[in-house]
Amino acid sequence: RGRWLVALVGIAGASLFFGESVSTSQLLELARDTRAEAVINAKDFKALPEAAERMAKTARDLRLVFREENVRLSAAQIDERAAFAPALGTVLDALRELAGVLETQAGRSEGLEKCWQRSLDLVARIERWQKPDQPDRVRWAEVYTQALALNVTPLSVADIFRRQMEDNPRAWIFTSATLAVGGDFGHYCGELGLAGAETAQWGSPFNYGEQALLYAPENMPEPSAPTYAEAVARTAWPLIKACRGGVFVLCTSLRAMKRIHELIEDKLSAYDPDRPLLMQGQATRSELLERHRAAGNAVLVASQSFWEGVDVRGDALQLVIIDKLPFAPPDDPVLSARIEHMKREGRNAFMDYQLPHAVISMKQGAGRLIRDERDHGVLVVCDPRLIDKHYGKTIWRSLPPMRRTRSEAVAVQFLESLGG
Structure with a gap:
């Protein structure tokens, strides 16, 4: 007990898990939750719902920078949009303002405390996204019909995943019907840093x-x-x-x-x-x-x-x-x-x-x-x-x-x- 860990880990899923994302949907959800908490626990403080609404508007305006939908764009393609950087800066300013207002009210309820912590996390995520590309990571965006997500994805998760396993010393078992390529597990093991892993493959029960x-x-x-x-x-x-x-x-x-x-x-x-x-x-x-x-x-x-x-x-x-x-x-x-x-x-x-x-x-x-x-x-x-x-x-x-x-x-x- 406690010595085995059975994992169904896909390579693409691991890249997303060890990456980072911030979206306009998250910003709008924070604004919604803040307004709801304000109605219950900060009725006398009108500045809070007003700050939440200002931030929500900047998030909606950021999405409107892009006319496309259901597309993925590189950081270079995003930088070509002259309106993007100012719009993101406006979001960050409004989010910092909201975080400051939330800090003054966080002691009034657990919900307001959580909203404050979420606002700080979103500020940090946007600030990290704004940093120039690093050799081992790629910045990109995904434009949906009604939302925009800014992502940072590692180009390789092998070292990251290997460290996770070293920090959790136990038997790791990876199981799925789609790990091997032509009966060879080399690609999967290489992508996840599973050097020296024992591999086995069993036939399907289906005829x-x-x-x-x-x-x-x-x-x-x-x-x-x-x-x-x-x-x-x-x-x-x-x-x-x-x-x-x-x-x-x-x-x-x-x-x-x-x-x-x-x-x-x-x-x-x-x-x-x-x-x-x-x-x-x-x-x-x-x-x-x-x-x-x-x-x-x-x-x-x-x-x-x-x-x-x-x-x-x-x-x-x-x-x-x-x-x-x-x-x-x-x-x-x-x-x-x-x-x-x-x-x-x-x-x-x-x-x-x-x-x-x-x-x-x-x-x-x-x-x-x-x-x-x-x-x-x-x-x-x-x-x-x-x-x-x-x-x-x-x-x-x-x-x-x-x-x-x-x-x-x-x-x-x-x-x-x-x-x-």
């Missing part, structure tokens, strides 16, 4: 050869082709028609997700208007999953949020279609910084980082299909690079040992045999 079929369609255009989304929708349609259970269409970008959803909607509205068609963003993830399971034959078109951590069993999910191999976009600020960092170390960023990450993401997406011994279904990988490129073989070998085909007729027949 993939009987339960599932992997279909790699022929004659697909290159993923960079302008009409690639149309080709994915064309490939998906006969399979969706043949499938009487539920369907996931997993996309690698929000733009592709919206376009593929639009194309499927056109077909489905004419062929089977009563069949539910869902898209990520129409409701929360849990609400969409609940509706998908309840319908039994729904088609869900989604992006990154549904590639992992989603469990739909039985006939409610018989078909998973993946549009592209899940390589992170090359203009992603964190990936770009890591590539440059690895080049300086004389490493091959594609083979050492981008490909292993794509393999792990692909295994996570493919893992949505078969969740227990009674599940059956078809996994479709539309991207021709799975077959045509030499690195595709690494991904191909890492996928579950399903029966494999390049024939649409075989895939349709398999789906029709499942019922639903």
